[in-house]
Amino acid sequence: MIVGLDMGGTHVDAVLIDKGNIIDVAKTPTDHTNLFGSIWKTLNCLLKDKDISSIEHINLSTTISTNAIVEGKIAPVGMVIESGPGMDPSFLACGKENIFITGYVDHRGREIKPFNPEEIQEAVAKFRDKDIKACAVVAKFSIRNPMHEINISRLLDDEFSPVTMGHMLSGKLNFPRRVYTSYLNSAVYYVFKSFCESIRKAMKKENINVPVNVLKADGGTISLDAGQQYPVNTILSGPAASLMGALAFKPGDKDAVFLDIGGTTTDISFVADGISLFEPLGINISNYNTLVRAIYSVSIGLGGDSAIHVEDGEIEIGPRREGFPMALGGSVPTPSDAMIVLGLLDFGNKEQAVSAMKQIGDKLGLDVKGTSEYIYKKMGTMIKQEVNHILDEINSKPVYTVKELLYGKKLKPQYISAIGGPAKALAPLLEREFNLPCYVPENYEVANAIGAALAKTTAEVTVLADTAEGKLSVPEMGLYEKIDKNFTIYEAKQKALQLLKEKASAIGTIDKEFEAEITEESSFNMVRGFYTSGKNIRIRAQIRPGLLYELGGANND
Amino acid sequence: MIKAKNKLGLVFFPAFDWAISPTHPEREERLLYTQDQVFEEGIEDINGIKFYNPDMATVKDVERVHFCVPDVMTRVTQSHLISAGGAIKAAEMVMEKDVDKAFAIVRPPGHHAQRVVYGDRGFCIINIEAVMLENIRQRFGNKKIAIVDTDCHHGDGTQDIYWNDKDTLYISFHQDGRTLYPGTGFIDEFGGPSAIGYNINIPLPPETGEEGFLYVLDNLVIPILREYKPDIIVNSAGQDNHYTDPITNMKFTAHGYAELNHRLNPDIAVLEGGYSIEGALPYVNLGIILAMAGLDYSRVKEPDYDPEKLRQSHRITEYIKELCDKIYSCWRRKDDIQRETIKNKQYISRSRNIYYDTDGIRETQTQKFKVCPSCSGVNTIQSRSDLGYEIFAVSIPRDACKACIDEGYKMYEEASRGKYSKVYLQDKVNDVFMSK
Numbered sequence: 001m002i003v004g005l006d007m008g009g010t011h012v013d014a015v016l017i018d019k020g021n022i023i024d025v026a027k028t029p030t031d032h033t034n035l036f037g038s039i040w041k042t043l044n045c046l047l048k049d050k051d052i053s054s055i056e057h058i059n060l061s062t063t064i065s066t067n068a069i070v071e072g073k074i075a076p077v078g079m080v081i082e083s084g085p086g087m088d089p090s091f092l093a094c095g096k097e098n099i100f101i102t103g104y105v106d107h108r109g110r111e112i113k114p115f116n117p118e119e120i121q122e123a124v125a126k127f128r129d130k131d132i133k134a135c136a137v138v139a140k141f142s143i144r145n146p147m148h149e150i151n152i153s154r155l156l157d158d159e160f161s162p163v164t165m166g167h168m169l170s171g172k173l174n175f176p177r178r179v180y181t182s183y184l185n186s187a188v189y190y191v192f193k194s195f196c197e198s199i200r201k202a203m204k205k206e207n208i209n210v211p212v213n214v215l216k217a218d219g220g221t222i223s224l225d226a227g228q229q230y231p232v233n234t235i236l237s238g239p240a241a242s243l244m245g246a247l248a249f250k251p252g253d254k255d256a257v258f259l260d261i262g263g264t265t266t267d268i269s270f271v272a273d274g275i276s277l278f279e280p281l282g283i284n285i286s287n288y289n290t291l292v293r294a295i296y297s298v299s300i301g302l303g304g305d306s307a308i309h310v311e312d313g314e315i316e317i318g319p320r321r322e323g324f325p326m327a328l329g330g331s332v333p334t335p336s337d338a339m340i341v342l343g344l345l346d347f348g349n350k351e352q353a354v355s356a357m358k359q360i361g362d363k364l365g366l367d368v369k370g371t372s373e374y375i376y377k378k379m380g381t382m383i384k385q386e387v388n389h390i391l392d393e394i395n396s397k398p399v400y401t402v403k404e405l406l407y408g409k410k411l412k413p414q415y416i417s418a419i420g421g422p423a424k425a426l427a428p429l430l431e432r433e434f435n436l437p438c439y440v441p442e443n444y445e446v447a448n449a450i451g452a453a454l455a456k457t458t459a460e461v462t463v464l465a466d467t468a469e470g471k472l473s474v475p476e477m478g479l480y481e482k483i484d485k486n487f488t489i490y491e492a493k494q495k496a497l498q499l500l501k502e503k504a505s506a507i508g509t510i511d512k513e514f515e516a517e518i519t520e521e522s523s524f525n526m527v528r529g530f531y532t533s534g535k536n537i538r539i540r541a542q543i544r545p546g547l548l549y550e551l552g553g554a555n556n557d
Numbered sequence: 558m559i560k561a562k563n564k565l566g567l568v569f570f571p572a573f574d575w576a577i578s579p580t581h582p583e584r585e586e587r588l589l590y591t592q593d594q595v596f597e598e599g600i601e602d603i604n605g606i607k608f609y610n611p612d613m614a615t616v617k618d619v620e621r622v623h624f625c626v627p628d629v630m631t632r633v634t635q636s637h638l639i640s641a642g643g644a645i646k647a648a649e650m651v652m653e654k655d656v657d658k659a660f661a662i663v664r665p666p667g668h669h670a671q672r673v674v675y676g677d678r679g680f681c682i683i684n685i686e687a688v689m690l691e692n693i694r695q696r697f698g699n700k701k702i703a704i705v706d707t708d709c710h711h712g713d714g715t716q717d718i719y720w721n722d723k724d725t726l727y728i729s730f731h732q733d734g735r736t737l738y739p740g741t742g743f744i745d746e747f748g749g750p751s752a753i754g755y756n757i758n759i760p761l762p763p764e765t766g767e768e769g770f771l772y773v774l775d776n777l778v779i780p781i782l783r784e785y786k787p788d789i790i791v792n793s794a795g796q797d798n799h800y801t802d803p804i805t806n807m808k809f810t811a812h813g814y815a816e817l818n819h820r821l822n823p824d825i826a827v828l829e830g831g832y833s834i835e836g837a838l839p840y841v842n843l844g845i846i847l848a849m850a851g852l853d854y855s856r857v858k859e860p861d862y863d864p865e866k867l868r869q870s871h872r873i874t875e876y877i878k879e880l881c882d883k884i885y886s887c888w889r890r891k892d893d894i895q896r897e898t899i900k901n902k903q904y905i906s907r908s909r910n911i912y913y914d915t916d917g918i919r920e921t922q923t924q925k926f927k928v929c930p931s932c933s934g935v936n937t938i939q940s941r942s943d944l945g946y947e948i949f950a951v952s953i954p955r956d957a958c959k960a961c962i963d964e965g966y967k968m969y970e971e972a973s974r975g976k977y978s979k980v981y982l983q984d985k986v987n988d989v990f991m992s993k
Contacts, residue, residue, distance in 0.1 A: 085859075085860070086598050086843060087559075087847065088853040107835075107839060112860040174599045177599060281601075281602075289599075398610055400571050400572075401573045402574050402639060405570070405610060522573065525586065532579075
């Protein structure tokens with residue numbers, strides 16, 4: 001048996017799954033003053049009278065880190081930033097204290113100028129003055145050569161904790177994002193650590209001795225211990241949980257649109273050949289661009305409870321919510337009211353929904369039914385327009401080879417999967433609008449918890465080899481070592497897969513989950529003068545994100 | 558998040574799977590380190606900077622500019638069409654006001670490609686700026702355009718294409734042709750009979766540094782542009798004046814390129830040459846991107862930058878001052894020079910030998926321009942290459958009068974297929990291209 005738990009803004013949902021069947025679900029309201037308490041209460045409720053000894057693992061999707069960042073309840077951070085030549089780095093200041101130091105490593109990982117230890121001593125003094133505990137050290141091109149970050153962090157280690165090093169968070173190039181990601185990691189470290197400690201304590205008390213994993217924004221999991229070290233990876237895992245949940249009901253290897261239609265917003269995601277699409281670089285949170293790998297998700301201000309107004313004789317739906325639907329005692333008409341009038345949703349006071357539609361209809365010269373149908377249809381049109389717009393963007397994303405430009409894959413959805421309160425009511429409309437089948441899973445109220453339960457561990461490694469320099473770098477693992485001049489792309493791929501396996505077991509992968517793949521590979525001849533001086537090899541490998549297994553019996557296919 | 562002052566479109570297409578040959582300077586690796594630098598700086602996250610994929614230029618786009626022998630698809634690869642298409646995309650974004658400025662960082666380059674194309678010259682087969690400009694002129698109306706070519710080599714192809722077109726002012730900075738390929742670009746190459754003065758060459762001595770380039774810009778180029786009042790300024794942004802470039806002898810820097818771009822303030826920049834792929838390109842391209850976006854570029858410096866080593870000699874400074882005075886006075890006298898040149902002539906011809914260094918082809922050609930009082934005049938090219946081709950091409954200019962149009966068609970019809978292996982007609986008024 002496995003347990004999935006999703007801590008949402010309004011509810012904590014939990015689900016118990018055994019061999020692809022949902023055994024039980026539990027739901028409790030989220031107490032924002034005691035998030036850990038809410039989780040524990042829901043788990044207790046789910047596991048009451050269950051055979052705890054047959055639980056294999058517990059997967060949590062939590063908003064602890066997200067909330068800490070969004071609400072600004074984060075620790076002060078001392079930043080050491082080595083920017084080298086390029087853009088003026090002053091815009092990167094993000095911690096309580098930012099020290100910009102000299103020193104520079106170039107794009108091939110060659111040290112152009114060493115850092116100055118005296119500048120680090122100054123940083124230490126300043127951090128100490130401001131009573132800062134958490135630090136981060138980030139250098140330009142540190143993924144090509146992390147030695148500056150490693151050596152600087154050694155000088156800070158005795159006095160500060162954590163000392164996040166930029167190169168450990170991602171193998172992708174983007175110095176500003178590396179700075180922000182490292183900053184956020186240190187900033188949420190203590191909040192997340194205390195959450196982890198509470199979980200461990202409670203588990204011990206209840207005598208539950210199973211691995212606990214946390215969900216990441218890329219729809220995969222990591223062990224609680226690994227999460228504690230790099231908590232930034234746990235931000236914004238909600239859309240990931242919902243996509244994974246929806247995927248559990250509609251597996252397959254086609255392209256598809258996934259919609260999570262809520263009260264306030266609709267989240268739009270995609271799968272390509274059955275695999276979820278990722279943000280190209282990483283997710284954005286509170287105006288910080290990060291390198292946190294995340295499922296691509298666009299949130300639009302359109303949901304069942306979106307406020308409807310008439311502007312210049314035209315109906316405007318959203319983008320804000322102004323309270324409950326009128327059927328539930330709100331003061332502004334909503335799409336939910338329209339769907340209640342049309343008999344597609346059944347809750348609240350239908351008369352109040354009718355008067356909501358009358359209020360709009362009077363301004364437009366339409367009757368109640370006509371108004372409701374108009375609003376219902378308009379919602380479908382808005383979703384379709386937005387999806388098409390996003391698809392255009394995705395399909396025109398920059399490519400860098402002639403082959404990709406001429407023959408690259410274009411995303412072309414074959415079906416829609418919709419979850420959320422109004423999903424079922426909107427499904428027939430979406431089918432017509434998109435001319436595609438639209439599936440609404442049965443247990444969609446707990447889709448996020450299901451997604452969390454079934455998510456597999458994910459990990460990524462980047463192997464960069466420069467045979468002219470005779471150096472190899474694996475940033476996410478802090479590896480920087482010598483290689484032979486004859487090192488080949490084949491060896492680089494083998495190395496990537498082997499390291500990925502090591503990394504995976506360190507963060508909690510069980511053997512049957514391990515399905516590694518090479519996601520990017522290139523090898524450039526470096527020519528100096530008229531002779532090949534070496535090869536510049538770049539490999540990225542990942543554990544294929546996905547589900548432990550698909551759900552049986554619960555599909556509405 | 559950082560915000561650009563100017564909305565900037567980047568068509569960044571490194572063509573990582575295309576090379577002239579594995580060890581040729583124009584190879585897969587050429588923009589690799591530029592991409593590293595651009596990605597690492599987080600350029601794509603700057604609010605106001607947007608990346609675009611190139612479009613593909615069409616055969617028709619190419620035929621508006623060139624006479625490819627025997628035809629376009631025999632001479633170009635898809636990479637050439639993508640490179641020109643990248644330039645077109647950049648210009649289109651500017652014309653449609655999606656962005657304020659655009660930079661096409663594409664390869665291969667194009668400024669050595671002349672009107673007639675038998676093969677590859679100086680790594681160029683089609684002139685990507687010219688293909689771009691003639692495409693947007695067809696779609697957005699004829700514009701007065703200035704091309705400022707900052708490549709270290711003389712842009713002899715662009716000069717040839719716009720030789721007789723005073724709607725296109727061509728200004729080229731380059732290392733003196735007596736010391737560098739293609740050996741042209743002297744100050745007396747001043748434009749065809751209808752555009753005398755609208756082709757300006759500034760041959761600079763080897764070892765010219767930042768000071769010299771900026772002096773030429775401030776004291777010659779910008780005053781001329783101010784008088785010419787172009788609708789669009791294009792920077793043909795070759796980067797081989799850099800002090801680390803392996804095939805030239807100048808002392809220009811990344812910061813200098815950024816400063817030059819900032820002062821020139823072009824609407825569109827298109828990458829041309831530049832083969833110091835590691836020491837220069839990442840920094841020069843970053844500098845130009847920041848300058849075009851209106852962002853601070855003062856910290857863009859090469860790892861081995863040393864201002865002392867890069868200082869230009871006093872002798873060069875003095876030489877450049879005199880050169881600028883001389884060229885500027887020619888520009889001021891351009892109408893007189895035109896009158897003296899034309900006098901009562903009805904046709905003006907010029908004959909040239911052209912060498913295709915990359916492909917090893919020799920061409921001899923004669924261009925004949927009609928001196929027409931009401932338009933730029935129909936003109937023809939007779940050309941022979943040592944590949945065995947002999948061609949005759951008629952070109953009707955964009956502003957052609959009825960008489961010149963009729964004359965052009967008549968010449969095309971009368972040209973005998975027996976004598977030539979190919980006969981072409983390029984009618985820029987009606988956007989028609991024919992060959993037989």
